[in-house]
Amino acid sequence: MSRAPPDVVFIGKKPLMAYATAVMMHFNSGSKQLTVKARGQSISHAVDVVEVVRNRFFQGKLVIKEVRIGTELLGEGEDQRNVSTIEIVVTRND
Amino acid sequence: MSRAPPDVVFIGKKPLMAYATAVMMHFNSGSKQLTVKARGQSISHAVDVVEVVRNRFFQGKLVIKEVRIGTELLGEGEDQRNVSTIEIVVTRND
Numbered sequence: 001m002s003r004a005p006p007d008v009v010f011i012g013k014k015p016l017m018a019y020a021t022a023v024m025m026h027f028n029s030g031s032k033q034l035t036v037k038a039r040g041q042s043i044s045h046a047v048d049v050v051e052v053v054r055n056r057f058f059q060g061k062l063v064i065k066e067v068r069i070g071t072e073l074l075g076e077g078e079d080q081r082n083v084s085t086i087e088i089v090v091t092r093n094d
Numbered sequence: 095m096s097r098a099p100p101d102v103v104f105i106g107k108k109p110l111m112a113y114a115t116a117v118m119m120h121f122n123s124g125s126k127q128l129t130v131k132a133r134g135q136s137i138s139h140a141v142d143v144v145e146v147v148r149n150r151f152f153q154g155k156l157v158i159k160e161v162r163i164g165t166e167l168l169g170e171g172e173d174q175r176n177v178s179t180i181e182i183v184v185t186r187n188d
Contacts, residue, residue: 044137047178051165055176067161069182071145082149084141088163 007031011038011046019049024057027092033065036088039072043086050088058092065089101125105132105140113143118151121186127159130182133166137180144182152186159183 009022019036026034038046054062066089074083103116113130120128132140148156160183168177 041135041138043141044135044178047137047163047180050163051176051178055165064163067163069141069144069158069161071149082145084138084145086141 007033008035008037009049011036011042011049013042013045016045016048016052019045020053020057023049023053023090027058027062031092033089033091036090037086039074039085040083043084046086046088050090054090061092061094063091063093065091101127102129102131103143105130105136105143107136107139110139110142110146113139114147114151117143117147117184121152121156125186127183127185130184131179133168133179134177137178140180140182144184148184155186155188157185157187159185 007026009019009026011019023034023036036046036050050064054064066087068087068089070085070087071082072085074081101120103113103120105113117128117130130140130144144158148158160181162181162183164179164181165176166179167174169175
């Protein structure tokens with residue numbers, strides 16, 4: 001099993017602050033870029049996480065470099081379905 | 095009261111196909127660009143609408159030109175709160 005690259009945070013159903021903390025720790029460790037990813041209903045949550053970190057904890061220092069949206073095929077057989085995705089690339093510029 | 099510009103579709107709590115139809119009608123009327131906007135929990139719904147129209151009804155003809163995320167202050171007094179926003183700019187290239 002391959003490890004996910006360390007510059008990606010996947011947003012799921014945990015409370016917002018759990019992810020916000022992960023994003024903050026990433027940038028406080030010296031990293032300059034992070035990609036926040038989410039699928040389905042968690043897409044709104046991913047935007048909340050990025051916006052809270054940007055506005056409340058890193059005012060003006062974090063920049064949205066790119067936002068990509070797309071579709072992935074999830075599940076197998078009759079359970080197969082399309083799910084929307086988002087990838088938000090955030091960079092630190094200080 | 096000013097009218098919203100006709101090249102914007104606001105995504106709320108209606109079923110996906112209501113919005114998908116509005117987006118399709120917009121492009122079928124000859125328009126080349128449309129901005130899909132949403133706030134809060136409807137952000138995921140907005141991505142679904144764009145992806146369904148793009149993949150199921152306009153295969154390859156619609157391009158995501160830009161995706162912007164942001165924060166708006168909603169409500170007044172003690173009811174005031176931040177809400178995340180998304181704007182997805184879609185263009186037709188045929």
